[in-house]
Amino acid sequence: MVAAVLAAVAGLLSAWWAAHKAxxxxxxxxxxxxAAPMLVLLCTEHDFGTVSQGVVVRTAFLIRNxxxxxxxxxxxxxRCCGQLSDxxxxxxxxxxTEELAVEVDTGQWYGRxxxxxxxxxxxxxxxxxxxxxxxxxxxxxxxxxxxx
Numbered sequence: 487m488v489a490a491v492l493a494a495v496a497g498l499l500s501a502w503w504a505a506h507k508a509x510x511x512x513x514x515x516x517x518x519x520x521a522a523p524m525l526v527l528l529c530t531e532h533d534f535g536t537v538s539q540g541v542v543v544r545t546a547f548l549i550r551n552x553x554x555x556x557x558x559x560x561x562x563x564x565r566c567c568g569q570l571s572d573x574x575x576x577x578x579x580x581x582x583t584e585e586l587a588v589e590v591d592t593g594q595w596y597g598r599x600x601x602x603x604x605x606x607x608x609x610x611x612x613x614x615x616x617x618x619x620x621x622x623x624x625x626x627x628x629x630x631x632x633x634x
Contacts, residue, residue: 525551548583551580
């Protein structure tokens, strides 16, 4: 069911994006004649509402490269045990739209959860940005309650 809801939301966002992908004149003028990528974000925050502890929540953020060079995104990793994970970059061709999937395991959270995933880019106007996800994480639902 979650996958169906995410697919429906992605479809609605894609339709909205297709209808509104023209850039504001002031932004288009700033990049006119330049050979550079241009990051356009539809939204940068998502609230999952109230979820049970231990649930893995997922969402996707739409990003568009409105420039005329490829856009390269590098996810900034948090240090764990003094090491950084090497994730492959996300590459978005000029004029294309991609989804950045975000997944958070709420097993270690309780109460208000706020998580920001930071990225660096090769866009000269937006060299860095963050995607924020939030939720209110409550008690785990006992299996006996679900089975009734």
